Amino acid sequence: MATIQRLAKQAFITFRTKESPTFASNLEKLKNLLDKLTADDINLSLPNEQLDAIVPPTREAPVSHIGIYECPYFSMGVFIIKKGCEIPLHDHPSMYGLCKVLYGKIKVRCYSLSSDGNSEAVNGTVKQKRAIRCQVMNDMTYDSSTGSCVLTPMIGNYHSIHAVPGPTAFLDILAPPYAPQEERDCNYYKECDQMVRQKHNFNTVSYFILEIVFLISFLSLINTVKNYPNWDLFELINQKSVKPDRIDKPIKL
Ligand SMILES: [Fe+2]
Numbered sequence: 251m252a253t254i255q256r257l258a259k260q261a262f263i264t265f266r267t268k269e270s271p272t273f274a275s276n277l278e279k280l281k282n283l284l285d286k287l288t289a290d291d292i293n294l295s296l297p298n299e300q301l302d303a304i305v306p307p308t309r310e311a312p313v314s315h316i317g318i319y320e321c322p323y324f325s326m327g328v329f330i331i332k333k334g335c336e337i338p339l340h341d342h343p344s345m346y347g348l349c350k351v352l353y354g355k356i357k358v359r360c361y362s363l364s365s366d367g368n369s370e371a372v373n374g375t376v377k378q379k380r381a382i383r384c385q386v387m388n389d390m391t392y393d394s395s396t397g398s399c400v401l402t403p404m405i406g407n408y409h410s411i412h413a414v415p416g417p418t419a420f421l422d423i424l425a426p427p428y429a430p431q432e433e434r435d436c437n438y439y440k441e442c443d444q445m446v447r448q449k450h451n452f453n454t455v456s457y458f459i460l461e462i463v464f465l466i467s468f469l470s471l472i473n474t475v476k477n478y479p480n481w482d483l484f485e486l487i488n489q490k491s492v493k494p495d496r497i498d499k500p501i502k503l
Pocket of ligand 1: 340342409
């Protein structure tokens with residue numbers, strides 16, 4: 251079985267049984283598999299250094315997305331960020347997110363909802379609020395030799411991803427997938443100037459207020475690649491002993 255197939259199968263098992271006591275160990279298994287993923291495993295060609303040394307013109311899409319697979323439990327795709335570009339501060343409400351750098355380097359800046367009750371969060375989703383209070387986490391950098399980045403509904407769910415300096419590519423697993431009809435839509439945010447410092451267990455903790463920004467959706471700036479191979483993940487998952495309630499066909503972009 252190819253690495254990408256093992257990864258898809260483990261993602262399926264992990265997120266289909268999210269409520270079970272085995273979820274934490276399944277998530278750990280998924281992370282371990284993802285940590286080992288390389289660009290070669292998904293036939294992703296490395297960037298042309300001469301071409302990519304040029305900062306893209308502003309009208310060119312800063313980010314490309316290659317959809318690999320989507321079912322009711324998770325989606326899997328590759329993001330490629332051009333030199334000097336970024337995916338701005340956004341969230342994955344009530345979702346898990348795992349990403350593994352395939353080439354280049356990224357800096358991830360994460361915020362977690364403050365746990366003091368002011369955020370009124372339910373499973374990582376803040377309802378009917380245009381501003382939320384978050385605690386900033388340490389910036390983390392990842393490249394192809396480091397492990398994957400894991401975000402949960404409550405930890406690091408608000409984040410921006412910067413190419414350092416780029417280009418960079420990473421594989422992304424989101425679970426469950428975005429579904430605006432189920433209140434899992436992506437919002438974009440800006441960090442406000444207001445910063446509150448409070449004593450917490452003898453340490454000073456910094457909080458930021460993040461405000462939703464109604465810019466043109468960043469997704470409209472994403473170039474979607476349409477000719478990626480299909481690994482028959484649908485057939486693979488369907489043949490296994492774990493029978494899905496419903497599995498959509500793989501995305502054929
Ligand atoms: Fe994200």
